[in-house]
Amino acid sequence: NQANTLFSSFDSEEEVTFFADLIxxxxxxKLFTYRVPRGMAEGLKLGARVIVPFGKKNGRVFTxxxxxxxxxxxxxxxxxxxxxxxxxxxxTTGYQLxxxxxxxxxxxxxxxxxxxxxxxSGLKISSQSKVQANPDFDYPELLTEFEQTLLVELKKQSAxxxxxxxxxxxxxxxxxxxxxxxxxxxxxxxxxxVREKYVPKMVRKVRxxxxxxxxxxxxxxxxxxxxxxxxxxxxxxxxxHIPMQRTPSLNQKGLDKTILNQDDELSQSSLATLIKNQVxxxxxxxxxxxxxxxxxxxxxxxxxxxxxxxxxxxxxxxRQNIVLLHGITGSGKTEVxxxxxxxxxxxxxxxxxxxxxxxxxxxxxxxxxxxxGDKMGIYHSKFSDNERxxxxxxxxxxxxxxxxxxxxxxxxxxxxxxxxxxDEEHETSYKQHDPAPxxxxxxxxxxxxxxxxxxxxxxxxxxxxETYHQxxxxxxxxxxxxxxxxxxxxxxxxxxxxxxxxxxxxxxxEFSSTLLNxxxxxxxxxxxxxxxxxxxxxxxxxxxxxxxxxAECPNCAVSLTYHQRDAELRCHYCGHKESVPRTCPTxxxxxxxxxxxxxxxxxxxxxxxxxxxxxxxxxxxxxRAKNAYQQIIQEFEGGQVDILVGTQMITKGLDFxxxxxxxxxxxxxxxxxxxxxxxxxxFQMITQVSGRAGRRxxxxxxxxxxxxxxxQPILQKVIDNNYKGLFEEELQERQNFNYPPFSRLxxxxxxxxxxxxxxxxxxxxxAELTDxxxxxxxxxxxxxxVERIRNQFLFDILIKIERDKVNIKAVKAYIQDRINDIxxxxxxxxxxxxxxxxCL
Ligand code: ADP
Ligand code: ZN
Ligand code: ZN
Numbered sequence: 001n002q003a004n005t006l007f008s009s010f011d012s013e014e015e016v017t018f019f020a021d022l023i024x025x026x027x028x029x030k031l032f033t034y035r036v037p038r039g040m041a042e043g044l045k046l047g048a049r050v051i052v053p054f055g056k057k058n059g060r061v062f063t064x065x066x067x068x069x070x071x072x073x074x075x076x077x078x079x080x081x082x083x084x085x086x087x088x089x090x091x092t093t094g095y096q097l098x099x100x101x102x103x104x105x106x107x108x109x110x111x112x113x114x115x116x117x118x119x120x121s122g123l124k125i126s127s128q129s130k131v132q133a134n135p136d137f138d139y140p141e142l143l144t145e146f147e148q149t150l151l152v153e154l155k156k157q158s159a160x161x162x163x164x165x166x167x168x169x170x171x172x173x174x175x176x177x178x179x180x181x182x183x184x185x186x187x188x189x190x191x192x193x194v195r196e197k198y199v200p201k202m203v204r205k206v207r208x209x210x211x212x213x214x215x216x217x218x219x220x221x222x223x224x225x226x227x228x229x230x231x232x233x234x235x236x237x238x239x240x241h242i243p244m245q246r247t248p249s250l251n252q253k254g255l256d257k258t259i260l261n262q263d264d265e266l267s268q269s270s271l272a273t274l275i276k277n278q279v280x281x282x283x284x285x286x287x288x289x290x291x292x293x294x295x296x297x298x299x300x301x302x303x304x305x306x307x308x309x310x311x312x313x314x315x316x317x318x319r320q321n322i323v324l325l326h327g328i329t330g331s332g333k334t335e336v337x338x339x340x341x342x343x344x345x346x347x348x349x350x351x352x353x354x355x356x357x358x359x360x361x362x363x364x365x366x367x368x369x370x371x372x373g374d375k376m377g378i379y380h381s382k383f384s385d386n387e388r389x390x391x392x393x394x395x396x397x398x399x400x401x402x403x404x405x406x407x408x409x410x411x412x413x414x415x416x417x418x419x420x421x422x423d424e425e426h427e428t429s430y431k432q433h434d435p436a437p438x439x440x441x442x443x444x445x446x447x448x449x450x451x452x453x454x455x456x457x458x459x460x461x462x463x464x465x466e467t468y469h470q471x472x473x474x475x476x477x478x479x480x481x482x483x484x485x486x487x488x489x490x491x492x493x494x495x496x497x498x499x500x501x502x503x504x505x506x507x508x509x510e511f512s513s514t515l516l517n518x519x520x521x522x523x524x525x526x527x528x529x530x531x532x533x534x535x536x537x538x539x540x541x542x543x544x545x546x547x548x549x550x551a552e553c554p555n556c557a558v559s560l561t562y563h564q565r566d567a568e569l570r571c572h573y574c575g576h577k578e579s580v581p582r583t584c585p586t587x588x589x590x591x592x593x594x595x596x597x598x599x600x601x602x603x604x605x606x607x608x609x610x611x612x613x614x615x616x617x618x619x620x621x622x623x624r625a626k627n628a629y630q631q632i633i634q635e636f637e638g639g640q641v642d643i644l645v646g647t648q649m650i651t652k653g654l655d656f657x658x659x660x661x662x663x664x665x666x667x668x669x670x671x672x673x674x675x676x677x678x679x680x681x682x683f684q685m686i687t688q689v690s691g692r693a694g695r696r697x698x699x700x701x702x703x704x705x706x707x708x709x710x711x712q713p714i715l716q717k718v719i720d721n722n723y724k725g726l727f728e729e730e731l732q733e734r735q736n737f738n739y740p741p742f743s744r745l746x747x748x749x750x751x752x753x754x755x756x757x758x759x760x761x762x763x764x765x766x767a768e769l770t771d772x773x774x775x776x777x778x779x780x781x782x783x784x785x786v787e788r789i790r791n792q793f794l795f796d797i798l799i800k801i802e803r804d805k806v807n808i809k810a811v812k813a814y815i816q817d818r819i820n821d822i823x824x825x826x827x828x829x830x831x832x833x834x835x836x837x838x839c840l
Contacts, residue, residue, distance in 0.1 A: 018071060019079060020044065022052060022064035023100065025116035025124060027109070027436070031067055033074040035081045044069065047090030047097065051083040051125055061192055063124040065115060066090075067097055089284075091123065091396065093415040095451055102447055108746075108812055108835040109436035117437060118411035122389035131179060131188045132159045142185045147178070151187055159191075206271070206280045207254035208238065218244065221279065230270040234260055235279070237267075254283065300371070302339060306332050309481045310339050316477030317455045322446060324425075324471045325459040327481030328721065329691025330488055330655075333459045334364065336481070337421050338371055340457065345401055349418025349454070353404040354441055356427040356652055357381060362630045363637075363655055365404070372402055379405030379412065382626050407432065407441030410448055417454035420445045424653060425458040425467055426684055431840050438836045442467075461691060461723075462684040465734065468727055469741040484695070491662070491693040491701030493719045495710040509605050510597050515663050515704050516609060522661045523613060523642050527699075529661040531602060531645045532689045534670060536619040537561035538601045539594035542569060544584035546591055551581070557788040562594050563621070564604065574790045602645050602665070610642075618646035651689040660701045662693040667707045671714055674785065676739050677840070679714055683726050686718050738776075740838075743800040744808065746815065747839035750781065750822075751832045755793040761822050761831045762795035768818050769799065773811065777801060812837070 018041045021031040034052050036044055044050075046066050054062045061083060073079060100118065104111040116124070133155045140148055153168055154160060160168065166175040182188040212218045225232035237260055242250050261268050274280045302310060309325065313336070316323045327333045337353065344351045355364065368376055377391040377400030394400035395412045403409055407430050422430070422442045430441040442458065449456045458467055458476070471478040484490065496514045498507060506513040522529050539562045542551040551560040553571035560569035562580065569578050583590050594601075603617045616632050623629040629649075636644050637656060644650060670682040686705065694701020707715060717726045735742050748765065752758035762781035770778045781795040788794065801811055819833045 018044075018069060019073060020050070020066050020082065021068035021070070022050065022082075023067050023097075023115045024052070024054065024062050024064045024112050025119075026054075026062070026112045028112060029104075029110045031111070032064070033079050034064075035079045036069070037081050040082060040085050043088055044085055045087075045090045047092040047094065048088070049086040049091055049123070051086065053080055053083060061125065063119075065092055065097070086125075089396075091392075091413065092119075093413050095415055095448070096411070096413055098451060099411075099444070099448060103437050103439055103444060105809070105812075107437045107439050107837045108816060109438070113436045117408070117432075117435070120385050120388035120392060122385040123392065129190060129192055130159045130161050131165055131182075131190050134187055134189050137187045139185070139187075143182075143187060147182060147185075147187070150178075151182070154188065204257040204282065204284055205254035206238075206257050206260060206275065206282050207251050208235075208242075208244070209278050209281055212279065213244065213251055215244075228270075230266050231274055231279075234267055234270045234274060238280075254285075257282065300335055300338055302335055303332065303483075303485060305481060305483045306336050306339075306485075309479050310336050312479045313340065313457060313477070314343075316479065320477040321449065322456045322458065322470075322475075323477035323479060324463055324467055325457060325479050325481065326463055326468070326471075326723075327459065327461060328484065328490065329461045329688065330484040330490075330695040331461075331481040332485040333423070333481065334367065335485075337423070337457070337459070338368070340419060341402060341421070342371070344419040344455075347418060348416075349401075350395075350414050350416050351402045351419045351421070352409060352412070352414065352417060352445070353402070353421045353423065354409060354430070354445060355404060355406065355423050356429045357406050362633060364653065368404055375400065375402060377403040377405075379403055379409040381406055381408065382629075407439075410439075410441050410444045414448070414452065417449060417452040419455050419457065420449050421457045421459065423459045426460045426462055426464040427652070428681075428840050431838075433836075436834075438834075438839075440838055440840075443838065462687050463723075465680055465727065465730055466741045469731065486696065488694060488696055488698075489700050490721055491690055491703045493690060493703040493705065495715055495719070496704050496706045497708070497710050498706050499708040508609065510602060510665060511605065511609065512704075512706055515706065518661055518702060518704060519606075519610070519643065519663070523610065525660075526658075527660040528636070528639070528641065528656065528658045529643045529663065530650055530659055530689070530692050531606075531643060531663045531665065532647075532650060533597070533599050533602055533645070533665040534647050534685070535596075535598040535666070536600070536621055536647050537570065537572075537598040538564040538604070539596045539598060541595040542580070542592060543595055544587060544589055544592050546589035547584060547587040549584050549586040555789070555791045556786060558786050561598065564600055565621075573786060597665075599645050599647055606643055606645070613642040614640055615643045615645060616641050618644060618649050620647070620649075623649070648685060648689075650692070651685055654692055655695060656692065657696050659692055660694055660699055662690055662701070662703045664689060664703065664705045667705050667715070668709060668712075671712060676734075676737070679726070679733075680730055683714060683718060683723075687721070687723075690718070738800055738802075741803070743802055744837070745839050746799040746801070746812070747836040748797040748799070748815070748819070749784075749834045749836070750795045750797070751792040751834075752828075752830060753791055753793070755788075757828060757831060758793040758795055761825075761828045761833075762797060765818055765822055765833070766797050768821075769797065769815065772814060773799065773801075 018036040019033050020036050021033050024032050044066060046069065048066050049063050050066060051061050052064050054060055063086070100111050100114040103114045131154070133151055143151065150169060162175055162179070166173065169175060169178055179190065183190060212221055222232060222235065225235060238255060241255050241259065244251060260271050271280065275282050309327070313323050313325065325333060325336065341351050341353065365378060377394050379388060379391050391400060391403060392412060395403065395414060403412060422445055425442050432439050446456055467476065470476045496512045498512055501507045501512045508516060519529055541559045542562050543549065551569050552558065553560055553574065553576050555576055556571055556573045558571060558573055560571055563570055567580055569580055570576070581592060584592050599617050599619045603615050606613060606615045616636060618632050622632065633654070635641055639658060664686060667686065670685060671678060690703040693703055705715065714726065734740065750758055750762040750765065752761065766778060766781045777800050779798040779800070781797050784794050784796050799815065801808060815835065819835065822828055822831060822833055
């Protein structure tokens with residue numbers, strides 16, 4: 001009998017050891033096997049977090065996730081014991097473990113790197129180094145006088161962090177050296193202390209078996225228990241808390257087991273008997289921290305067009321898992337989303353609504369909160385770690401069935417998703433650049449939905465070529481919404497020829513007279529304007545008129561940007577700062593001037609042209625603080641501000657009533673950016689920022705685009721809002737050169753402090769890949785636009801792989817092997833290679 005043999009092996013003297021394969025948050029491409037101590041084995045669940053020792057350094061610990069439990073000892077090394085189990089309830093779901101694995105494989109990174117980025121740091125124990133006086137130390141003569149006094153102080157306070165010790169030692173002391181010396185003399189002990197931990201509270205509950213929810217049955221039961229007074233008492237105690245007569249449904253929520261147990265043993269055993277006899281049933285829940293208030297329902301009335309879109313989306317979901325909502329700016333896509341979210345929630349499933357970083361601000365949150373109240377979780381990178389842990393917990397506990405969040409929200413522990421919305425799906429900020437995993441949240445969302453059998457709605461006024469192509473091929477559904485809400489119409493777009501105005505000498509610095517006049521007229525009407533220049537700082541170059549010297553970053557191959565506000569030159573790649581030279585450092589000339597312009601300069605000049613106007617600037621420099629972005633928006637919304645100047649931040653999803661003019665600078669630079677996606681991007685950016693104008697019924701908005709060449713075909717397409725025309729033409733180009741969506745791109749970036757070494761490694765890698773994949777699939781190595789960053793010389797290799805014909809997994813594995821060869825080659829020490837799959 002099989003069961004017997006199994007039990008006998010447990011009963012025998014021989015020790016049964018359980019092993020757990022764990023995901024550790026480190027960039028090593030494997031799981032790590034640890035021993036599970038006897039007492040822990042029973043409660044240990046897949047997906048729970050544990051603390052484990054790691055490495056040779058004593059006391060170093062990591063938070064790890066249990067990915068597999070088994071009985072096979074690892075070969076080749078002695079498994080160490082797990083220190084501690086953090087969760088008695090899994091904090092990550094099986095879906096997440098699948099997802100981590102998929103991301104690691106697809107994006108060519110390690111599962112530990114995925115886990116590290118997925119979990120908010122509040123869920124990863126950070127171990128902090130601390131010091132303690134060694135109680136066995138008895139040789140004060142070994143210590144300097146200073147060390148002796150320090151040790152006396154240290155003994156008074158049981159343990160100190162390095163920082164605290166530093167404070168104790170006094171300003172300017174070299175703490176590292178001090179610790180080294182004290183450890184060397186064995187006067188102190190260094191150890192690691194685990195700082196925070198979050199344990200979801202699991203509550204054991206009991207409820208009456210469904211049979212006894214009926215009054216008759218319940219009475220029969222109580223009668224039957226007359227002879228068993230203790231058991232009867234337990235049932236009565238239960239009924240005193242759960243009044244079954246009035247609200248039988250309450251029974252389903254059950255009662256904490258501890259309330260029935262109280263502390264006498266008799267009731268404990270009676271309860272156990274009642275459970276065994278199926279009078280009660282025992283179950284577990286995770287304690288929600290919040291009460292579940294009913295959401296304040298705001299009434300939405302969809303317009304006819306919106307209703308039609310919503311109905312079509314639902315109909316297409318019958319056949320398709322993914323639907324693209326192609327809706328022009330201001331068409332009210334958000335209202336359509338809200339309708340669909342409500343439907344999904346009422347069917348009992350979870351909903352995730354992804355937004356690009358910057359769009360997720362007060363405006364949209366307020367709109368959603370009006371509808372969903374505090375049932376909605378918000379997951380934002382500007383939120384503190386604690387806030388993110390709260391949302392994570394809320395998803396586990398069921399408090400948040402609906403989360404609106406930025407790209408990392410795809411990592412939340414959903415297990416029952418019904419709908420994922422990816423708003424502004426074309427947004428490049430959905431792609432993570434650094435660190436690994438270099439994932440695209442839209443594409444991860446699609447996988448996530450696939451596993452949980454959820455639907456995906458992608459929304460945009462300017463869909464990415466990839467997505468629109470899928471829709472055109474019939475792989476995604478497609479629904480169009482080409483009407484602005486209310487009586488509002490798309491703005492009138494006008495090209496302003498700066499070349500011509502320069503000839504006529506009507507340009508004032510960067511402003512055409514056309515734009516200045518329009519701004520002035522707009523202010524007189526008390527309407528607001530938005531000006532877009534995709535460059536921050538005052539000017540991107542500083543140059544000597546006499547000898548052509550330009551200010552360059554010492555660490556990177558780029559010019560330094562002049563920031564007038566802080567009177568500094570800054571590198572936008574490495575953060576290097578230096579003061580502005582009064583004279584040319586090369587020839588001593590005083591004719592040092594700035595070339596080009598950024599948002600700071602525009603802001604400055606507006607105040608010269610319109611001294612009475614109120615101007616706000618929104619770019620990376622003005623929005624670093626947590627609430628700075630929202631403050632700017634609120635101020636602008638309040639109406640006292642006339643003009644908002646900004647970088648691409650202002651193109652995303654903003655919705656203001658009173659904006660009737662948008663001015664776009666330097667359109668040529670957007671269009672001629674050296675990248676095969678430049679046309680698509682320029683169209684998206686210009687269309688999106690134009691879409692901020694005239695969003696309310698009333699006067700039609702105006703967009704003025706300053707360009708030195710109004711005859712560029714893309715500009716005409718912008719004017720005609722001809723997305724489809726742009727799509728067709730671009731698609732042809734992409735096909736001719738076998739670029740996405742016809743291929744997948746993997747970019748390898750090779751770095752080294754020595755250009756020759758970097759080049760050698762890149763050449764070798766490219767040669768090996770070309771040999772295996774063919775020269776049509778491998779481009780480079782080439783120096784990127786900025787060929788040196790932080791004193792590392794870069795080379796790029798671009799690999800193009802056809803979409804369907806090739807076994808992409810095998811190709812990736814092959815590429816990874818070749819990378820590993822490079823990384824382990826002793827002749828190429830310190831070379832690093834980064835793989836970016838589906839690079840943008
Ligand atoms: P999009 O995201 O498509 O650019 P929004 O969803 O931001 O458009 O909608 C534009 C504006 O129109 C918003 O201020 C929104 O509140 C309003 N709006 C859209 N549809 C409706 C509706 N059915 N009822 C009331 N207001 C609406
Ligand atoms: Zn000079
Ligand atoms: Zn730099």
